[in-house]
Amino acid sequence: MxxxxxxxxxxxxxxxxxxxxxxxxxxxxxxxxxxxxxxxxxxxxxxxxxxxxxxxxxxxxxxxxxxxxxxxxxxxxxxxxxxxxxxxxxxxxxxxxxxxxxxxxxxxxxxxxxxxxxxxxxxxxxxxxxxxxxxxxxxxxxxxxxxxxxxxxxxxxxxxQGMLPIDGFITPEGKQLKPKVKPNKKIALLGHTYHLYDSTGSMNIIKKLQDYGVEILIPEMINLKVINEKASTLEKKMFWSYGRKVLGTALYLKENKEIDGAIYVSAFGCGIDSVVEDLFERWTRKEGDIPFLLITVDEHTGEAGVNTRLEAFIDMIDWRNRDEGNLPAHG
Ligand code: SF4
Structure with a gap:
């Protein structure tokens, strides 16, 4: 049997x-x-x-x-x-x-x-x-x-090479759905994989960003060797694997200005996130001048609130890119 x-x-x-x-x-x-x-x-x-x-x-x-x-x-x-x-x-x-x-x-x-x-x-x-x-x-x-x-x-x-895990393996055919809107800006999306790619747990954030014309960069698309090299420059070794990946990514993004903004989706009640998200914000927004948005999610989070914050963040990036490059990284 x-x-x-x-x-x-x-x-x-x-x-x-x-x-x-x-x-x-x-x-x-x-x-x-x-x-x-x-x-x-x-x-x-x-x-x-x-x-x-x-x-x-x-x-x-x-x-x-x-x-x-x-x-x-x-x-x-x-x-x-x-x-x-x-x-x-x-x-x-x-x-x-x-x-x-x-x-x-x-x-x-x-x-x-x-x-x-x-x-x-x-x-x-x-x-x-x-x-x-x-x-x-x-x-x-x-x-x-x-x-x-x-x-x-x-x-x-x-x-x-750019495939997002969200659709790569959850459709029976294993097909990646193509975004309907042509991307016109690039945003780094950080968070635990099980949080970001679970469309209910993340309130479908990937699909929403794609509908706003956003190309998404996730740490898995950056060469792991590069992330590890950056993470190895930390004063103290980060012994949480996830933290090492996120902080190495933050240091990489700070130096390589290839994104228009960064969004961190954090799990309420996650001890690792509480430390890592703060350092990530410091290095990207404050030192790297990269617009930054933190979204903390738990089972009570309302989707309407998340939508409003995403919309405002995208608008701010558009203004910055269009004609107000002097806007600070927090809007
Ligand atoms: S506490 Fe944080 S790292 Fe641990 S399972 Fe929960 S979200 Fe993941």
Whole structure:
């Protein structure tokens, strides 16, 4: 019988989905995705998660609930670290425990630990453990892993060439929707991938910006080596992987005046955001003279308010570009 593995569309999904989908399909499993985030799924997540958790964790639990009655396993890895000497976030580290504590009547979770702070040998042990939910054959698992790495590299290449993950993998055909309006300005969009590319969680910000004629730059489109070089000039090493990426991007943008503005979408209740967004603003707006907008989102945020702020920000950029270059970076 084919093993059904449920993959929730949340947290690490937009970064690694092609890798895990390919891995499990190569092993002969059926990969079942949760539905795209909608109002009901969000409400379920909010109802079944502790109030203190950030919005992305609540959304993740909503996706787990969406999957739990139709699969044999749900994929909820314990992601400690994906770069040496760095960590992701305490909530990623304790995700399987949080899910078990929040959602009743779950099928078994695939909760293998991913920890790049351990040796390379340990990585193979990790891969084997992931694969062993479907087969105990190490050769099959190794081959599936190699195919998965190729699919992952292909995904990253496409993003670096301008594909936005939002549409690249959530449409069944895997097609990127083309913006209806021809871009006439370029804005950097910062935030956690699971926040930006989840159209409900981000209030569809990417689509809205595209409708305003904005070309979007995300950190994944900038050479990672360059980001890391910039981040390495920080006085103190940033040990959160996400923070390193965002701050390296801020330093790059400050020097390379290739954008008309920057928008940071922050998750209310995210400790990492509270530090990183402040530094990002300081380096881009105050030192780099780049117009900057901060949007903080939680489950109570009203879409009308976000629309008004976006519209005002775009207008300000247009004035600046047209004939009032002396406008300060905050409007
Ligand atoms: S990094 Fe922030 S937004 Fe992401 S899971 Fe952790 S607390 Fe939540």
């Amino acid at each position: 084919t093993v059904k593995i449920g993959i929730p569309r949340g947290l690490w999904f937009y970064d690694y989905f092609p890798l895990w989908k390919t891995f499990y399909e190569e092993l002969g499993a059926e990969v079942v995705l949760s539905n795209p985030t909608n109002k009901n799924l969000l409400d379920q997540g909010v109802k079944n998660t502790v109030d203190e958790a950030c919005l992305p964790v609540k959304i993740f639990n909503g996706h787990v609930i969406d999957l739990k009655d139709r699969v044999d396993y749900i994929f909820v890895p314990k992601m400690m670290s994906v770069y040496e000497k760095e960590y992701i976030c305490p909530k990623f580290c304790g995700l399987p425990e949080m899910v078990r504590h929040s959602v009743a009547n779950l099928p078994p979770l695939i909760d293998t630990e991913i920890n790049f702070n351990r040796s390379r040998k340990h990585i193979w042990k990790t891969v084997y453990e992931f694969g062993s939910y479907v087969t105990k054959n190490p050769f099959k698992i190794y081959r599936a892993y190699q195919q998965a790495l190729l699919a992952y590299q292909d995904y990253k290449d496409k993003i670096s």
